């Protein structure tokens with residue numbers, strides 16, 4: 001099933017995406033509430049998707065599927081070609097940083113170039129959305145902990161990323177975590193480690209890879225994070241970016257106002273952002 005958060009007639013709610021339409025779920029609350037109650041809701045929502053009143057997608061505004069996740073974690077250096085272009089060695093242990101809740105952005109909204117900064121960059125990423133979650137989750141049990149997947153872009157202010165030993169500030173600028181266009185539930189995806197992922201800037205292909213090239217796969221990621229931290233419904237994991245970032249190009253290419261960044265993953269859809277200078 002495809003589940004979205006959308007705004008229509010001034011109201012924001014959750015919906016089931018069916019073809020080119022969306023059907024309101026009637027679940028009170030946000031996507032977090034829907035994910036928490038998923039086992040009980042699933043049969044009813046499957047039926048509702050087939051029979052409910054359908055609104056054309058073109059008439060709604062899609063929001064980030066989880067507008068305010070409890071946690072957003074992102075793994076660095078997790079595709080071999082990206083590690084090579086970064087001039088670093090393959091990490092023996094997973095390298096994680098956080099992105100602020102306030103960096104979440106709707107899938108087709110502009111991404112801001114913050115005042116006084118000039119090194120914004122893109123990172124196409126598969127995002128795993130936690131379902132049941134839990135603590136001390138073995139890799140073998142991790143598939144059952146995940147609710148679904150969506151497209152994300154780990155937008156990064158490069159100068160701020162490397163201004164100190166921690167990357168989180170440069171990863172947490174407002175609008176720098178666009179996600180969407182909806183969550184595809186895990187049962188519909190099957191193996192998330194065989195999905196083509198691409199990123200384009202103004203139509204020019206910059207990244208083109210496949211999630212089969214992850215250094216640490218998503219099950220290992222869930223095991224690692226849940227050693228000491230409870231993974232909760234709706235937590236979002238950015239699972240790494242492949243090679244081709246602007247900072248690694250020769251000469252380096254950072255994003256400019258008006259640039260259009262399109263991120264797509266087979267089976268999940270695409271998101272697209274126009275870069276806008278902060279007023």
Ligand code: ZN
Pocket residue numbers: 074075076123125154238240241
């Ligand atoms: Zn990243």
